[in-house]
Amino acid sequence: MSIIVLGTVALDSVKTPFGSRKELLGGSAAHFSMAARLFTPVNLIAIVGKDFPQKHISFLKGKGLNLSSLIIDEGKTFRWAGEYAGDLNTALTLNTELGVLSGFKPRISEGQSRIKNIFLANVDPEIQEHLLHKMRSPELVGLDSMNYWINNKRKELIRLLKHIDIYVANDQEARALSGENNIIKAAKALKGYGARMVLIKKGENGVLFYSDKFIFSLPAYPVEKVIDPTGAGDTFAGGFMGYLAKAQKVNPTTLKKALAYGTVAASFNIEDFGLNRTSRLKLQDLGKRLNKFKDCFLF
């Protein structure tokens, strides 16, 4: 079954200990799509400005994404600039230019409104809510956010969580929103806001998945040479949600397998700048690495 992803398509400038790149194609929806497309048709819902290079449109189309609801508006494309140092676990944001993102009102087609798998990647919670209201028969809704919205649109975000099946947060966000230090308590508190399940991404330390019925925990895939972690969380979400959309059922086994696919997808993402590695990925690459990943912990 196909999936719809709402998020950003951006021009990212990053600096890491391995080099720097200017105006790379990036954004939460773009990173998500590179992994999700390996499992299921992806409908990308985002906005860019008139300055957005045509080559990027062609590139995204070439990856099989449905861009019929990608708005190209008067104004500038969303830009983010950041830097990573040391262990590359935390980005230092140097600059953010919202551009057309500030007036974004997602539009979708009649056909798209009937898609059952939905991922609301990181944008303003009011934009996420706006899209969710348009969906006619949501079955599995995932949501990601960030500290900025947790601090500045806390009420809107918490209101939205009541309609979410899987809230995807990183560990800092989970602690910030819940006020709990222990990560299991944090997950439990977030579930208390209404999300049916909570998925906490811990970067190089793997993921924790929490529902009332079960707790899953997976390590990260060991990567020695991390070049650029930008978009790793979105790539993870793309592999995770993409696999579930394809599996068409949510149970302990499919959830754990989805977590594992998300993990290996993210491990490819961080091995090169921007979408360089994930845009060349094939499902069999994921499968091969999934087997290596299993060898890390199966006994």
Add this chain to the structure above:
Amino acid sequence: MSIIVLGTVALDSVKTPFGSRKELLGGSAAHFSMAARLFTPVNLIAIVGKDFPQKHISFLKGKGLNLSSLIIDEGKTFRWAGEYAGDLNTALTLNTELGVLSGFKPRISEGQSRIKNIFLANVDPEIQEHLLHKMRSPELVGLDSMNYWINNKRKELIRLLKHIDIYVANDQEARALSGENNIIKAAKALKGYGARMVLIKKGENGVLFYSDKFIFSLPAYPVEKVIDPTGAGDTFAGGFMGYLAKAQKVNPTTLKKALAYGTVAASFNIEDFGLNRTSRLKLQDLGKRLNKFKDCFLF
């Protein structure tokens, strides 16, 4: 096959958000033994002062430990006082009184010198080396250390690593000794010092095991109510080495199973103060939790 553990037997005073306790029986060798004894006979090599309560001796004997080489010397028992706050991941040391530990020269019997499984828990590297020289046919030697020795006896520690099969370090120590931020690179660098295999403990984030041939990675067992993490790393090592001593072979399967046993043993340790929980553990408790643990990631 039996195991020999060299380390500290201490009187610990701890304060955590859940309360405080004074002069609890603790120390690296004591915590290690509580887990290792579930798998194999344990010979405890340590020193205490004349002030060491007789009830603790009886308690340790009652747990089946061989105390024939526990030295009771003139002077005071090693004491440690520490405090945990927030997420309980890091101890703040408030006070350390070495007492008899400062003049510790381990003694072992002829029979003990032929034991093949050896764990050198955290004490001065020169004391660790002193014991290792007495061993006649070491087959599997594990070693733990701490930042204090990494900073103050770096040369002695690195010299010792050449004779070690499994170097057990926490992530901060691994980064400090190797100078590498990426944890896989850190493990590789530590292996470069001579240890055959490297085991990096990451607390609530599980463990990473590194050798030239394989990398294993396991998450932690999810524990919601962490009461006192003191000794969790030593308990982990006890479960890990104890299982390997019993299995009598080191291969990918036994290593991963040993990591899993260490993980669940540590998860019991942090659920109560000092040795309260681990001293009551039975092998079947570990087995039951091991199965729950597997459910967290097996698919």
